[in-house]
Amino acid sequence: MEEEEVVAEEILDLPVEIISQILETNPTSSIKFIKIKHAIYAYWRVFRNVQDSLKGTNWKEEMGRVRNQGLCSDTCWAVVAAELVSALLFIKKINKTYIEYSAQDILDFADPEKARNCNRHDHYCYTLSIRKGLHYVLREGLQKEEHRPYKRCRHASEIPARIPRDLAHIDGVEMLSFDEALIKLETQPIGASLHIFMPDYKLVKKLYL
Incomplete structure (x- = not known):
């Protein structure tokens, strides 16, 4: 009682x-x-039936290792965007082997102005969306992890020049409703932002891939 x-x-x-x-x-x-x-x-929990075709899908085998973004919680959007590119190019057989692409490339150049002006007690991470990270890849391509390894947040003066070689390219970025995402999950993984606070929960209605 x-x-x-x-x-x-x-x-x-x-x-x-x-x-x-x-x-x-x-x-x-x-x-x-x-x-x-x-x-x-x-x-609380809300159970929902999904189509049988999703129950046997195991994207772990297609997604590669789980990347460690370290103590920089604000870099998750870039890490997810890079992992999606790696997985999709492998699943669609554009790449014959799984290739890790660079989250650092997205962090360094997706929004240079925001990165340059974001300084919170020597902490240079900045928040952005998965969608904007993927749109950067759509415009500029994406470097391999080996060419621009993950260094987390860094000051603009520490960012080396970008050398556009061996870039990954994507055809587009789709915004999906929840039901559309379930259908897309039959053939590929998707990226989504999980918002648990107000007003963010009410503002975000779509998923990205």
């Missing part, structure tokens, strides 16, 4: 709009709350 009263108090602290969104999902589990410092996190 005591636990139920605590949960009730925490629900009352949530805006009505958020409570309505939780109920609209028709949770298939209990709603649980976690307090961390000044924030309250609510989580």
Whole structure:
């Protein structure tokens, strides 16, 4: 009874709009709350049937190793974009072997102005989207990891000149709804940004590949 009263108090602290969104999902589990410092996190499960063709798909064999982005949490968008390019070119047999392409290339040049002006106590990482990272690849191609290895964030003065050789190229970047993404998953992996805070959750509606 005591636990139920605590949960009730925490629900009352949530805006009505958020409570309505939780109920609209028709949770298939209990709603649980976690307090961390000044924030309250609510989580629950919603089970959804997917087509049988997805159940046997194991993209781990096509995605290569899991890359370590180190302590720079703001570089995830570039790492995901580079991994997608590596996987897609291998799956579509454009590359006969799996080739790692450079997340650092995307970090260094996708938005040079933002990279140059982002300095938070000698921390030069900047946030961007998977979509913008992939659009950079669409415009400029993408270097191999061996030609521009991952160094994480660095000041503009430390970025070496770009040598365009052995570049990977992609045909386009698609924005997908959730249902469209499930269909695309039958033939390839996709990239998605997971937004768990407001207002980001309401603003982001699409997935990218």
